[in-house]
Amino acid sequence: MSTPFATIPDDGTPLRVVVVGAGGMGRAWLRTVESSPLVELAGIVDLDLATASEAAASLGRPDLPVGAGTASLASDVGAQAVINVTVPAAHHPVTTEALAAGLPVLGEKPVASTVAQGLSLAAAAELHGQLFMVSQSRRYNRQLFEAKRLSGSLGAVGIVSAEFFKAPHFGGFRDAMDHPLLLDMAIHQFDMARFLLDADPVSVFCEEYNPSWSWYRGDAGATAVFEMTGGERFVFNGSWCSPGQETSWNASWRISGEHGTVLWDGDNEPVSSAAIPLGSDAPDPGQEIAGSLRDFVSAVRTGSTPMGQVHQNIMSLAMVESAILSASTGARASVDALLEDSYQQALLAERDPAVLEVLKSWTSVRSALSGGSALAGEGIRR
Ligand SMILES: NC(=O)c1ccc[n+]([C@@H]2O[C@H](COP(=O)([O-])OP(=O)(O)OC[C@H]3O[C@@H](n4cnc5c(N)ncnc54)[C@H](O)[C@@H]3O)[C@@H](O)[C@H]2O)c1
Incomplete structure (x- = not known):
């Protein structure tokens, strides 16, 4: 995705963030930001406000400015x-408020509550540059x-599976959610x-269910089979109420290809049955949120496209919504159909006329999300 955005060239001082x-x-x-020199x-x-003040105090910075409004505090503190x-x-x-105030944003997942809202945010990012x-x-x-x-040495890769079995007792909102897993x-x-x-979803068949002993109100188990754009299948099999022999939080992975298999348990080094490809180890992307913070600052400084740029990221939430749709209808769900429905919802819900104009200018959701012009036969055309 190559939607251009404003950069803030490195002047030797750290990027000021709220x-x-x-x-x-x-x-x-907050702890990650405090420990980063970037x-x-x-x-x-x-x-x-009390929560904000307590957080500031817990960092040993009780005098740090706090507020309830994003754009106003950001403006006050530069x-x-x-x-x-x-x-x-x-x-x-x-x-939306931050982008309209001319500020780049690094946001937690999911991109928004719905794919439709995610599309609105992608259009707002385009509008405000x-x-x-x-x-x-x-x-x-x-x-x-x-x-x-x-996996690059496996030849054609056709099957990827992830098993996720854990048994956390969170309490709070997750126990009451409709689709916690x-x-x-x-x-x-x-x-x-x-x-x-390096592929996007095409369709999914998913079953969601709640094991008899589950302590969650909503379905804590799910099995989903996705068809991906290269024709591969991605199979997710998971439960949030499975004590014993638990997998890692990353899940346990199998990548199956023409010439062999890569296994990764999510906590230790991955192993391959095929000859190890020549060349050095993979680059270190940094660890979790510290890695994404570094990616974000580098993008703001240089204009490089980070992983998670909104247009790229929306497809991950589209996988979730398609899986939920399939589970509720009992039928395979088409991701293009979900994108089309979400696009129509986004048009109806958009309150900012300028963002609406950007949304209306898209010739195809998939091509808008991939940053290119609509190609014949690709995605949804209008
Ligand atoms: N990447 C991960 O592994 C991971 C783990 C946990 C949570 N998360 C994500 O992080 C986000 C926050 O989760 P959490 O567990 O910290 O939630 P939380 O409920 O503990 O905290 C959210 C905070 O946001 C504040 N808030 C809500 N609306 C606001 C608004 N309009 N303006 C300013 N403040 C507002 C609330 O007052 C609250 O203090 C979620 O999107 C969640 O999915 C990600």
Whole structure:
């Protein structure tokens, strides 16, 4: 994807950022920002000012400016970028506000609550000429990169599977969600499969269910088979209520190709049955959110396209929504049909006339998301 965005050339000083959302994950981001020489924490935003102040105090910086409004605090403290770690329902309003204020945004996954809102954010990023990158943190893993490098010697790769079996007792919102596994967790593995295959989803057949002993209200188990753009199949099989012999948080992976197989348990070095390809090990992308922060700053500084750039990232949420749709209808779900529905919803819901004009200018959702002009026979045409 090559949508251009404004850059802030490196002048030798760290990029001044505000972090929005000081909850559980916000605190992890605050610690990462504080320990990075690439950025300087200029303020904390939270709807709950006491939460923001407590987070500032926990960093040993009780005098750090805090506020409840993103654009206003960013302006007050001269911030150059925003890190959005709010709840998914706030991703769209907070990121829209920051982009309109001329600020690049690094946001937590998912891109937004819905694919339709994600499309609105992609159009807003285009309109304002600002970078919006979604932090899909599990991509930033040296072993994952190495698994991909090793799979390069398998010849044609046709099957990728991820098994995810864990038994966390979170309490709180996840226990009450409708689709806790697919919505809150599987997006990571769906996104990792796209990375491993360099492919996007075409269709999915998914079953969701809740084992009899599950402590979740919604379905804690799911099996999904995706057809990908290269004709490969990606199979996700997971449960969030499976104690014993648990997999890693990254899942346990099998990449099956013409000449062999790569296995990765998600915690240790991947192994290959095929001859190891010549050349050095895969590059180190950094570890989780520290890696995505580095990718974001590098993109803002140089104009390079980071992993997770909004147009690229939306397909990962489209995999989640398509899987949920398939599970609810009992039929295979087409990703193009979901994109078309989401696009129509985005047109109806858009309140900003200028963003609406950008959305209307798209000739095809898939081509808009891939940054190119519509190609005959590719994606949805209008
Ligand atoms: N990458 C990962 O592995 C990972 C792990 C956990 C959470 N997350 C993601 O991080 C995000 C935050 O999750 P969390 O667990 O920290 O949630 P949380 O509920 O603990 O915290 C969210 C905070 O955002 C604040 N907030 C909500 N709306 C706001 C708004 N409009 N403006 C300013 N502040 C607002 C809330 O007051 C709260 O303090 C979610 O998108 C979640 O999916 C990612």
